[in-house]
Amino acid sequence: AQSVTQPDIHITVSEGASLELRCNYSYGATPYLFWYVQSPGQGLQLLLKYFSGDTLVQGIKGFEAEFKRSQSSFNLRKPSVHWSDAAEYFCAVASPSGSARQLTFGSGTQLTVLP
Amino acid sequence: DGGITQSPKYLFRKEGQNVTLSCEQNLNHDAMYWYRQDPGQGLRLIYYSQIVNDFQKGDIAEGYSVSREKKESFPLTVTSAQKNPTAFYLCASSIGDQTTEAFFGQGTRLTVV
Numbered sequence: 549a550q551s552v553t554q555p556d557i558h559i560t561v562s563e564g565a566s567l568e569l570r571c572n573y574s575y576g577a578t579p580y581l582f583w584y585v586q587s588p589g590q591g592l593q594l595l596l597k598y599f600s601g602d603t604l605v606q607g608i609k610g611f612e613a614e615f616k617r618s619q620s621s622f623n624l625r626k627p628s629v630h631w632s633d634a635a636e637y638f639c640a641v642a643s644p645s646g647s648a649r650q651l652t653f654g655s656g657t658q659l660t661v662l663p
Numbered sequence: 664d665g666g667i668t669q670s671p672k673y674l675f676r677k678e679g680q681n682v683t684l685s686c687e688q689n690l691n692h693d694a695m696y697w698y699r700q701d702p703g704q705g706l707r708l709i710y711y712s713q714i715v716n717d718f719q720k721g722d723i724a725e726g727y728s729v730s731r732e733k734k735e736s737f738p739l740t741v742t743s744a745q746k747n748p749t750a751f752y753l754c755a756s757s758i759g760d761q762t763t764e765a766f767f768g769q770g771t772r773l774t775v776v
Contacts, residue, residue: 557703582763589672589769591769638705643763644763651706651708653706
């Protein structure tokens with residue numbers, strides 16, 4: 549069965565600092581990978597996705613993620629964090645031959661941004 | 664603008680009562696989903712529907728029911744049989760069941776009082 553681990557429950561960074569959120573997955577082959585962001589009391593917004601090809605994926609809001617097959621990781625990065633980035637971030641994995649109902653989500657990382 | 668609308672945003676229910684959460688989409692998507700979100704946990708799938716008049720149980724369907732009479736609508740009923748219904752509920756849709764990219768609504772927070 550597929551699974552997703554986000555080892556950091558809560559991360560605090562200063563505005564303007566760089567950010568890396570970790571995501572590790574367990575899956576027999578190369579899955580489809582996603583990062584979503586959730587502002588308080590809101591739904592999930594897709595930041596970026598990886599299906600195949602270039603392992604460095606660019607997303608919205610200046611985020612990027614790198615797929616590393618050898619480490620089964622899909623870490624999210626941003627070079628300079630803005631106060632508006634404070635939110636909860638979810639990594640998700642799905643089988644390439646599956647469907648959205650088979651999305652498996654991590655437990656989330658809460659990001660706090662200090663002024 | 665196309666999107667998914669969930670209503671109400673906040674909902675309070677007395678113990679023993681059924682309550683229905685609304686989800687409407689105008690994306691012309693065939694597949695729709697209901698997730699439950701609890702603090703510190705990821706999303707868990709309650710029910711999903713691949714096409715109109717068809718739906719299937721997800722991982723935590725007990726105490727919930729759904730209907731899919733129209734393509735754009737997928738209401739979720741939280742019944743009195745659900746032992747711990749207080750949670751944040753998210754509705755999502757995808758173009759078809761064979762696609763993995765899901766689009767989410769803004770959620771409904773249900774509190775049992």
